[in-house]
Amino acid sequence: MKRISRPIKFWTFTALGGASLIVYLFATAPEALGAGGSERHTLSTEEALTMLALENDLTRTLFTKEIVGKGKAQGLKFDEAWADEDVIAGPLPALFLRGVAIEISMGDVPLQLFLGSDFPIESSNAFDEFQAQEFKAMRTDLKPRHFIDPTTGEHVSMFPDFASAPACVSCHNEHPKTTKSDWVLGDLMGATTWSYPEDSVTTDEFIAMISEYRKGVETVWSQYLEELDALEDGQRPEVGQKWPSHGLYIPAHEALRDSIDRMANAPLFMGLMEKATL
Numbered sequence: 001m002k003r004i005s006r007p008i009k010f011w012t013f014t015a016l017g018g019a020s021l022i023v024y025l026f027a028t029a030p031e032a033l034g035a036g037g038s039e040r041h042t043l044s045t046e047e048a049l050t051m052l053a054l055e056n057d058l059t060r061t062l063f064t065k066e067i068v069g070k071g072k073a074q075g076l077k078f079d080e081a082w083a084d085e086d087v088i089a090g091p092l093p094a095l096f097l098r099g100v101a102i103e104i105s106m107g108d109v110p111l112q113l114f115l116g117s118d119f120p121i122e123s124s125n126a127f128d129e130f131q132a133q134e135f136k137a138m139r140t141d142l143k144p145r146h147f148i149d150p151t152t153g154e155h156v157s158m159f160p161d162f163a164s165a166p167a168c169v170s171c172h173n174e175h176p177k178t179t180k181s182d183w184v185l186g187d188l189m190g191a192t193t194w195s196y197p198e199d200s201v202t203t204d205e206f207i208a209m210i211s212e213y214r215k216g217v218e219t220v221w222s223q224y225l226e227e228l229d230a231l232e233d234g235q236r237p238e239v240g241q242k243w244p245s246h247g248l249y250i251p252a253h254e255a256l257r258d259s260i261d262r263m264a265n266a267p268l269f270m271g272l273m274e275k276a277t278l
């Protein structure tokens with residue numbers, strides 16, 4: 001495979017600025033390149049879903065550590081019943097992801113996302129028969145799985161979900177509905193599972209996938225900010241540029257987006273360029 005050399009990667013980003021390139025690519029490039037350029041199947045579905053998984057991982061880790069972790073220290077609450085009318089709280093990380101998955105399922109892109117496990121708290125998070133078989137194999141080598149589900153014909157990619165923080169273990173072990181109470185730190189707890197009907201995607205389709213995911217995050221974020229609106233004065237965090245690590249603050253969607261962009265856009269762009277210039 002032809003790879004872009006490190007010095008070129010460095011200079012591309014230093015000289016032109018990663019951000020403006022990304023804006024160019026995501027906002028204008030496909031149209032500017034014309035139909036011929038954008039109809040090429042740039043990525044296999046496996047590659048596209050691997051890049052989406054990176055975006056999802058960065059988003060979820062940021063949410064778990066900087067919002068839930070630091071937010072709790074500021075007195076903010078996160079609850080599995082966060083969507084109930086009488087509960088004023090933010091979503092748990094798994095429910096944040098579920099919210100995004102629901103939004104994606106309602107959009108035009110035929111993409112599906114699901115966080116499953118072989119020992120789920122919530123029974124609807126159990127894998128189906130074929131996914132369960134693949135997950136069993138994942139337990140032996142802890143590597144992602146890419147396959148076609150024979151029952152649906154969908155291209156499926158499963159990525160390991162590890163108990164990366166003590167809170168994952170304690171909450172799952174102690175949960176009244178748990179189906180396993182001896183999780184330990186570092187365990188494979190489940191898998192983020194994506195599916196898509198085609199075997200490859202054009203640049204436009206890939207950008208549509210990423211945009212759909214990002215729109216989902218934006219919608220769940222606005223639902224979370226609405227919850228915070230219902231808090232009383234003194235308990236309500238200021239929504240703006242600052243984060244809970246600085247006090248009683250919650251980033252507005254633009255600030256959240258900026259942080260994720262800073263981590264995700266460069267590797268996504270490089271990944272796409274490596275394939276698009278082959």
Ligand code: HEC
Binds near residue numbers: 163
């Ligand atoms: C405060 C409690 C809590 C914490 C912390 C927590 N979870 Fe969960 N998790 C839940 C609940 C509750 C569900 C079920 C949510 C649902 O779908 O209704 C869940 C769902 C899941 C699922 C889907 C399968 C299932 O059990 O239903 C996985 C996988 C998972 N969590 C992994 C993790 C990982 C990894 C971490 C740490 C990074 C983590 N969780 C942190 C409470 C928690």
